Amino acid sequence: MLADLKSLDRPEGVTILAAAVVDDVLGILVLTVVVGASAASSFSAGAIGIVAIKAIGFWLGLTAIGIWAAPYIERAINKFRSDGAGLVLTLALAFLAAGAAELAGLAFIIGAFSIGLALSATELAHRVERELSGIIQFIVPIFFVVMGMLVDVGSMTSAVIFGIVLSVLAILSKVLGSGIPALATGFNFLGSARIGVGMTPRGEVALIIAGIGLSQGIIGQNLFGVSIMMTIITTLIAPIILVPLLKNETRGTRKGNL
Structure with missing residues (x-):
């Protein structure tokens, strides 16, 4: 909607986009804390605090490592000449991060989201986004159908x-x-x-x-x-x-x- 109304470059548009990212991150962190606390043996303020520290630490640590490694990851992926190599390897990283989050007792979404944030400033991100467009158009309707069925x-x-x-x-x-x-x-x-x-x-x-x-x-x-x-x-x-x-x-x- 912001793009359609040519408002992305307005101060309000930039602020909305930046705040939306922060809002999503906070929402995912809250979910991660709740999921981790619900899986804990005791549901107390102390348990929630420990899970919160673990969730924030995991997210900050993984995102920081990802941002540091992003240029090296991009260069390594660019060496593959086959079509779709960037997409496959990026998704593999996201799945590995999601699995690591699950092993840590956190919501899987925080791991995948961290990889996305880490790679967002690279040219690889734009290429993967273009390659994913067809898959997204296929999966998004299924996602909403499943949500409706629930x-x-x-x-x-x-x-x-x-x-x-x-x-x-x-x-x-x-x-x-x-x-x-x-x-x-x-x-x-x-x-x-x-x-x-x-x-x-x-x-x-x-x-x-x-x-x-x-x-x-x-x-x-x-x-x-x-x-x-x-x-x-x-x-x-x-x-x-x-x-x-x-x-x-x-x-x-x-x-x-x-």
Whole structure:
């Protein structure tokens, strides 16, 4: 949507993209802590603290090693002349990292995500993204079908009011939680509103986290259905509000800032 409206180069667009990455990382870390704590023999503040330290340490360590090794990995992969070698070897690294996370008692997604972050600044990342486009177009519909099949419609309809209330709170928390800091860091009211609304949608990462939570027995069908409802509502409402805000050509930053 930001690209379609030519807003990626605006200060608001850059801020939304950067904040979205941080938001995904924090969400994955929280999931990892919850998964690790639920697997621990005792569920206490101490156990949660240990898992949190382990999760953050694992993510920071793996990402730092990956960033350091990324140029060497790219050069090594470029030596392979066969088509698709970069894609295959990159996926192999992601699977190995995911397996290492599982062995450490953490959610597998944090390992794969760390490899993606580490390689994101390389030319290899753009090549792999192009080569993956066909696979993504095939797999993404399957992903959403599977997510839909996991929903117990009866459980979800019985919690409609809770789902609506949670969705409203989710929207307000994003608009205020992102908009107020933006207002304090050089954006005017319009720019802050753009950032707050732009951060509102819960996308694929939220669905993945909900799916893992359901499969691990951390949440039940009721909460899973409510999570899906919240994701749908926030994803549908945000563009309706954001498009008019972005079409307004008024500058989104205060004079002399950004």
